[in-house]
Amino acid sequence: MIGTRGKSGVITDIGSTTIRHVMSTPRWERAAKLDPSALTARVVAATGIPFEYVGPCAGGEVGAGYVRWPDGHDAVLTWAPGVPGARVEQIGGMLDTARAHGLPVPAYELVVELPGAVALVQQRLPGTVPDRLDEPLVDAMLRVHEGFGGLLAGRDDLPALRLYLREPGPGFCLHEPLAGYDRRTARLLHWVREVGVTVPDVVAGDDLVHGDFHYGNVLVAPDGSVGGVIDWDGACRGDQRFDLVTLRFAVPGGRPDLAARLDAELDARLTPDELRPYWASMALRQVDWAIRHYGDELVTYNLAIAETRLAG
Numbered sequence: 204m205i206g207t208r209g210k211s212g213v214i215t216d217i218g219s220t221t222i223r224h225v226m227s228t229p230r231w232e233r234a235a236k237l238d239p240s241a242l243t244a245r246v247v248a249a250t251g252i253p254f255e256y257v258g259p260c261a262g263g264e265v266g267a268g269y270v271r272w273p274d275g276h277d278a279v280l281t282w283a284p285g286v287p288g289a290r291v292e293q294i295g296g297m298l299d300t301a302r303a304h305g306l307p308v309p310a311y312e313l314v315v316e317l318p319g320a321v322a323l324v325q326q327r328l329p330g331t332v333p334d335r336l337d338e339p340l341v342d343a344m345l346r347v348h349e350g351f352g353g354l355l356a357g358r359d360d361l362p363a364l365r366l367y368l369r370e371p372g373p374g375f376c377l378h379e380p381l382a383g384y385d386r387r388t389a390r391l392l393h394w395v396r397e398v399g400v401t402v403p404d405v406v407a408g409d410d411l412v413h414g415d416f417h418y419g420n421v422l423v424a425p426d427g428s429v430g431g432v433i434d435w436d437g438a439c440r441g442d443q444r445f446d447l448v449t450l451r452f453a454v455p456g457g458r459p460d461l462a463a464r465l466d467a468e469l470d471a472r473l474t475p476d477e478l479r480p481y482w483a484s485m486a487l488r489q490v491d492w493a494i495r496h497y498g499d500e501l502v503t504y505n506l507a508i509a510e511t512r513l514a515g
Contacts, residue, residue: 237282239268246270246280246315246322254280254324261332270324277327278312283436284320285374291321293362294438297355301411306350307422307431328431330422336454339427340418341461345468347429348416348446355440356409364406364414364441366484368399376487380494387506388490394513398483406480408442416446417453444472448481452489452508482512 243256257269257277267281283291295311302308313324333340355361367376381392413420414437422431451465469478486509493501 237266237268239266239270239280242282242322243268243270243280245317246313246324249315249317249322250313252313269327272312278324279309279327279433281323281325281434281436282320283323286321286436288314288316288321291323294435297361297411297438298435300354301351304350304354307347307429308435309431309433328422328433330424330430333418333421333423336418336458336461338461338464340421340423341450341464343423343427343429344416344418344421344450347421347432348443351411351413351443351446353409354411358409358440361440364408364412364439364445366399366402366404366406366480367487368395368402368480368483369404372488375492376484377491377495378487380491381487384494384502388494388502391486391490391506391509391513395483395487398480402480406441406445408440410441410443412437412439412441412443413446414438414449416449418450419453442481444469444477445481445484447472448478448485452485452505454508456504478512482509485509 239259240256243254246252247254253273255271257271260267260269260279267279269277270280271277291311291314295314298308298311302310307328309326309328311323311325313322315322315324365372371377371379378392378396381388381395383389413432413435415434416432420432420434421429422433424430447465447469451462451469454462454465473481486505489505490502490509493505
């Protein structure tokens with residue numbers, strides 16, 4: 204999901220204006236935030252490996268931290284609450300395949316099952332998270348993204364992409380927040396469910412799908428190339444074109460040129476019938492997340508994007 208949150212509220216870049224929205228008591232459940240220092244201590248206690256906590260990673264929705272192995276190399280510590288360790292290992296296997304094809308994705312160095320969550324120590328890739336989306340970055344992301352096509356051919360054992368158009372997802376793509384927020388979000392939910400009646404909820408395909416492919420989940424090298432694609436918690440098998448819809452929703456409000464560029468990419472790569480369910484799923488996801496974690500400004504912004512294709 205797209206946005207960054209500070210301690211006292213939300214700071215969201217939606218163009219030339221930075222919006223701070225101080226959150227009131229939430230009506231709906233939010234994703235748990237990680238305390239990476241405390242998680243490091245739990246991993247040390249569980250494994251006996253004397254990791255050193257280095258500091259928090261910048262950005263991200265649920266948090267991550269840098270840790271140092273005893274041999275001195277740094278890694279990234281994240282967690283997956285309520286997820287089986289086997290699922291995390293499965294994602295690591297998908298990334299092994301991508302890395303074998305020369306793609307800049309992290310290796311999973313250690314998976315630790317803890318009560319209620321899985322801790323993951325993964326490779327720290329080069330580069331920094333960009334603070335804005337621009338034309339060169341879009342070009343670089345599209346080049347890397349092309350490499351994910353067909354990587355999971357023959358791997359029907361892997362979970363396929365789900366859209367959650369008829370029923371809520373596991374912690375995202377929730378329906379209730381849209382139903383109860385206001386008339387405009389309820390109208391969007393009605394359209395999402397109408398689309399869901401017409402299509403399977405599971406997407407066929409043999410591509411590696413990131414699931415949250417936006418500029419906050421890439422690392423950019425000094426030469427402008429993508430040094431890493433990170434945050435693969437939602438990785439699955441399916442149609443990689445879904446990720447381009449995610450990227451379209453990440454375009455900041457002050458860049459209509461980038462919005463037009465990605466709209467043209469979508470129209471060139473997908474028929475209206477192919478695009479509609481992907482758009483509905485991402486509209487649901489982004490508006491739900493904004494309702495539960497941000498507030499009115501970002502809800503309105505994501506609704507405006509979603510509604511550009513409601514008639515499609």
